[in-house]
Each structure stands twice: as C-alpha cells, then as structure tokens.
Amino acid sequence: MAKNREIERRRTFAIIAHPDAGKTTLTEKFLLFGGQIQVAGAVKSNKIKKSATSDWMEIEKQRGISVTTSVMEFDYKDYKVNILDTPGHQDFVEDTFRTLTAVDSVIIVVDGARGVETQTRKLMEVCRMRKTPVIIFVNKMDREGRDPFDLLDELEEELQIGVRPLSWPIGQGARFRGVYNIFEDKLDLYRPSKQVVTEKVEVDINSDDLFNYVEKDLAETLREELELAAVYPDFDRSAYLGAEMAPVFFGSALTNFGVQELLDCFVQIAPSPLPTQAIEREVEPDEPKFTGFIFKITANIDPNHRSCVAFCKVCSGKFVRNAPYLHVRNNKTLRFSSPTQFLAQRKTTIDEAWAGDIIGLPDNGTFKIGDTLTEGELLHFKGLPSFSPEMFKYIENADPMKQKQLAKGIEQLMDEGVAQLFTNQFNGRKIIGTVGQLQFEVIQYRLLNEYNASCRWEPVRLYKACWIESDSAAELEEFKKRKYQFMAKDSSDRDVFLADSAYMLQMAQSDFKKIKFHFTSEF
Structure with missing residues (x-):
C-alpha cells in the first residue's frame, strides 16, 4: 500500500x-x-x-x-x-x-x-x-x-x-x-x-x-x-x-x-497521476515497473557547469537512483547517479521518485525530446511534436575565434526545443526556424551570455518547413533532385523541404502525389 x-x-x-x-x-x-x-x-x-x-x-x-x-x-x-x-x-x-x-x-x-x-x-x-x-x-x-x-x-x-x-x-x-x-x-x-x-x-x-x-x-x-x-x-x-x-x-x-x-x-x-498513452499500450501509474519520457531539455541551469538537464515525467512505478534503465531510442542501459528535483534553478539530488513526479536527469547529448526510459519494455510515448516554424533566419558566426562555443551553444539550445535548426543541402548554411521574433532575441542573448559566443542574423525568405517522406524511393529521389536548393536536414538528419511561398508548396504537392508533406515532426 x-x-x-x-x-x-x-x-x-x-x-x-x-x-x-x-x-x-x-x-x-x-x-x-x-x-x-x-x-x-x-x-x-x-x-x-x-x-x-x-x-x-x-x-x-x-x-x-x-x-x-x-x-x-x-x-x-x-x-x-x-x-x-x-x-x-x-x-x-x-x-x-x-x-x-x-x-x-x-x-x-x-x-x-x-x-x-x-x-x-x-x-x-x-x-x-x-x-x-x-x-x-x-x-x-x-x-x-x-x-x-x-x-x-x-x-x-x-x-x-x-x-x-x-x-x-x-x-x-x-x-x-x-x-x-x-x-x-x-x-x-x-x-x-x-x-x-x-x-x-x-x-x-x-x-x-x-x-x-x-x-x-x-x-x-x-x-x-x-x-x-x-x-x-x-x-x-x-x-x-x-x-x-x-x-x-x-x-x-x-x-x-x-x-x-x-x-x-x-x-x-485535482486528479492524482493519470494513465499515459503509449503507442504500444496505456501505461497505468501504479504499475510496479518504472517508465518515463523526456518532455523538455534545458541548457545551463547551472551556468558554472554548462550542463544540460533533461526533464523526465515519471509515468509509472518508482524511479530509483543508480538503477539501470533502458533508453529505448538508443537501445542503451543508463544509470543516473545524480537525479534531481527542482525549485526552478535550485535543485536537490533525490534517491527515488514516483509516478507523477518530474525529475531532472543530467544530459550530455544523450536525450532528445520524446525519448522514453523503461525497465526493459520497448515503449514509445506519443504527443511531443515540433511544429513547422513560421519565421526563418540564417545564423552566422560573428566572432571567428568562438566557432566551437557557437556550435555547442546552438546544439544545446536546439535540443531544448527553443527553435529548430535546418542545414541547407545546397549551400551548407544553417537556418534557425522559430514561431516568433522574440525567440531570435532570446537565442542571441543566451548564446552571448551563456556560451560567450556572438552570432548575427541574416534574412532568408521562406514560407514553410515541411518534413517529407514517401513509399516511393524513386519519387523521393526525383523530388530531392528537382528541389535541391530548397532541401535541408533537421537536427535528426531527416529530409525537410523549405518552401519559399505558399504557391511553391501547392505546386510541389500537386506535382508529387506520392510524397507526404508533414507540418509537425511527429509522423
């Protein structure tokens, strides 16, 4: 009991x-x-x-x-x-x-x-x-x-x-x-x-x-x-x-x-913890085995250590410090020696957590938003999409001496889900996509203050980013050739089509019937 x-x-x-x-x-x-x-x-x-x-x-x-x-x-x-x-x-x-x-x-x-x-x-x-x-x-x-x-x-x-x-x-x-x-x-x-x-x-x-x-x-x-x-x-x-x-x-x-x-x-x-729907089945909170998913990643909670923390919602069972848990996407077993609970930036190490709790797990690039941890069962939790951005800008390094700091800062901030990074296949330039102007200011500010890296923005005229997939490999290949200068990769190395106008997107959809265009990253 x-x-x-x-x-x-x-x-x-x-x-x-x-x-x-x-x-x-x-x-x-x-x-x-x-x-x-x-x-x-x-x-x-x-x-x-x-x-x-x-x-x-x-x-x-x-x-x-x-x-x-x-x-x-x-x-x-x-x-x-x-x-x-x-x-x-x-x-x-x-x-x-x-x-x-x-x-x-x-x-x-x-x-x-x-x-x-x-x-x-x-x-x-x-x-x-x-x-x-x-x-x-x-x-x-x-x-x-x-x-x-x-x-x-x-x-x-x-x-x-x-x-x-x-x-x-x-x-x-x-x-x-x-x-x-x-x-x-x-x-x-x-x-x-x-x-x-x-x-x-x-x-x-x-x-x-x-x-x-x-x-x-x-x-x-x-x-x-x-x-x-x-x-x-x-x-x-x-x-x-x-x-x-x-x-x-x-x-x-x-x-x-x-x-x-x-x-x-x-x-x-208010309700105590409710069941969570995974793709495979519904997970009840009072099941004996631990399951949880990562819904958020925050960089630099402790500015002295430049560390990232992945926030994990415990869906069922009991999480125990130092116990072995399966990282389902990577198929690796991980142990956590310093899981934490929070009061905003202040955190304390905990030995256990129960269904309903939110715990912070140290992250050195292991996690992406949506990742699942279990005691061995292959589960995938749903409902953590990234949406197609509405504003786009090229991000350029403003200080050649700080290239490494900039790359690290961009990588960690993108993992947080603050914005999305696309690498243009045509010219190799990096494009940041956001849903609002203020995010660009926040990224620039945080890069400078948390990573000591300065960036500058350059305009790029784009209408929409769409993730694409197709059952026809030939049609997908043909599409990528025809639209080569508008093709990019996201941070998970998936193909993304960068349409520069609503008309161009409509034409692409009507010319290539076998290609599916997705406006959220969860498909």
Whole structure:
C-alpha cells in the first residue's frame, strides 16, 4: 500500500495563461504557502527587488516575462505538489504545448479586467483535445474589472466549458474586501500584503457580524450575488475530472487574496497521476515497473557547469537512483547517479521518485525530446511534436575565434526545443526556424551570455518547413533532385523541404502525389 499512497498524494499540474495575466506571481504564492520561499518575488516591480523564483534566466528577470517552463515541487499538507510554470508569450507556445503532455491537470489564470484572451483560447484548445481537467483563477480582483457574472458567461462561451464558481469576490478594485469560499462555505477576509501570508478572519455570512468586517452595501451585494450564483450547477468532481466543468476561483495573486482557497481546493479535487498513452499500450501509474519520457531539455541551469538537464515525467512505478534503465531510442542501459528535483534553478539530488513526479536527469547529448526510459519494455510515448516554424533566419558566426562555443551553444539550445535548426543541402548554411521574433532575441542573448559566443542574423525568405517522406524511393529521389536548393536536414538528419511561398508548396504537392508533406515532426 505504501506505493499507492505515494502516487495518490501526487498533484502534477501546469499554470497557463495569456502573457501578463499573473501566472508566475500565482506560482510564487503557491511556493510561499508550501514553505519553499519566505518572501514572494515579483515578476516586474519597482517596489519588490526580488525577482520571481520561477523566472531564473537573466533575460526573464530583465523583460519580466517567462521564456521557458520552470518546474517546482513542494509538500503541502499531505500532498506532494509539482508545478510547471509555463511561458505565456505566444513565441514560446511550443514549450507550453509539450509541457501539457506531462501534467494531469491545469490551472488557467484569467485577468479580471481583460477576460479571455487569444493565448488563453489556444491553450484551452490543447487542454480540450487532451481532456485535461482545468480550474480557472480570475486574477487581479484588487483592480477595477468586469462584473463577475459577465466574466463567467465569457469563460463558458469562449472556452467552451461549463463553469462553477467555488469562491466569490466581495467588491473589486479599491473596495475589494476578500472572497467568500463557496467550496468550504465560509467567508475569508484578507488584509492585502504583497510579501507575507496574512491571517484569515472567519464569520457567519448571514449574521450581522459580517458588518464588522465589510461595509453594509458590499455585504448585501454579496448575499444577493450568492443567491444569483445558485443558478450554476452544483460542483461535480466527476464532471471536473472529465474536463466538462471548470471550477472558478476569484482573487488577487499579487496581494494574496483567494490563493490559499484555490490551493486547498485544488489538492482535494485535482486528479492524482493519470494513465499515459503509449503507442504500444496505456501505461497505468501504479504499475510496479518504472517508465518515463523526456518532455523538455534545458541548457545551463547551472551556468558554472554548462550542463544540460533533461526533464523526465515519471509515468509509472518508482524511479530509483543508480538503477539501470533502458533508453529505448538508443537501445542503451543508463544509470543516473545524480537525479534531481527542482525549485526552478535550485535543485536537490533525490534517491527515488514516483509516478507523477518530474525529475531532472543530467544530459550530455544523450536525450532528445520524446525519448522514453523503461525497465526493459520497448515503449514509445506519443504527443511531443515540433511544429513547422513560421519565421526563418540564417545564423552566422560573428566572432571567428568562438566557432566551437557557437556550435555547442546552438546544439544545446536546439535540443531544448527553443527553435529548430535546418542545414541547407545546397549551400551548407544553417537556418534557425522559430514561431516568433522574440525567440531570435532570446537565442542571441543566451548564446552571448551563456556560451560567450556572438552570432548575427541574416534574412532568408521562406514560407514553410515541411518534413517529407514517401513509399516511393524513386519519387523521393526525383523530388530531392528537382528541389535541391530548397532541401535541408533537421537536427535528426531527416529530409525537410523549405518552401519559399505558399504557391511553391501547392505546386510541389500537386506535382508529387506520392510524397507526404508533414507540418509537425511527429509522423
């Protein structure tokens, strides 16, 4: 039973949102409640000089945005919580998509004034596709914003999911007084504090004692709104787990309103580790044998050692330090003497991990995203694609003395999945493909600051990169001859066709019927 108890108490989830909705700030407050940090940092604030724990890269601290998924774990009450704080910026959406393959549930953060935004919609589509249970946190209630009922209507319509408020705001903006916790049927009042957790005050909502804490008009409005909120269906955990209903909480991450209510409810209702679908079969978390897959690789978590870390989601069984595990793609047995768990950049060596945990494995080029580790079974986990890039540039060395550093930096950053590298077969030049302009800036910055290598970008006019394959070797050969100057190899040495216009791609597809053109790398 010990094993099942360990798996049962795991809660592995991602926090996702549109940029600047308050994801990273919410993560900080969770860490504060989990006792992992004493003072919560701000993502970008003149008043708080401490930067957010999960934004550990120098460029993240400067710009006040997350550019990579951070993994953090802590114990809360009887639960072991694994948080993945994802980038909100659309240029890093691929990192977020991959992260969603490694979690069992999701918390979506929505700005109370701006409501549902583009990125929120896109990310919700991925959750819906994967049937991932979601909880919604409406943030920034300490600022003037939208009416709570209007927001709930918009959430239902835009995210195409039923909603059920489990907390209710008392006022908003300057007159925000706290939240009524519907889930626990009590009122919680907070005093705004950006850096420390403040005391709760409990009071019977139907008694006149309420007027000692909340102005009479706000108290009466609260009672009316709670009566109206009864139109929403009762909370049903099975509907939440089936991704048909999203519980909604209101609060302010920055000032600590409503965060503990969210966390207390989350650990109770969120799913423990779920089965993972492999190509061969479905893997259950409580199987005795260890299985896991690599969903992310990060270079330079420790800048002093220039080391890479591969993030492995444990899908089943128990991972044990120094035990032999099969690397399925390479067909090699590996042992890991220093597996780690994380609080963003800080890491500690662990002796064991259970299904649901995220562990860091030292990587010297052994792993690629999507790799599987098992105790001998040949399994391949699905759902970790790279998407066809939308922007392309030649990358050139700006300092001939630093050729080795540049090559190493490009190799490690591409392994992270930050962007994709294509080598043009016609002229041998290296092309970087990304889904957004900001990625080029991040790559250039990180090459300089982490590898001491300077690069420059040169324009290249391309429309799309497509992976190609065919059952007809002759037709494939003919295609590669005809399109020689547009052919490239990706970092896995697969053939890629670089179309310079939509017309050229259409013509290629109609001229070569036996060739399959793929717009994600997973085929």
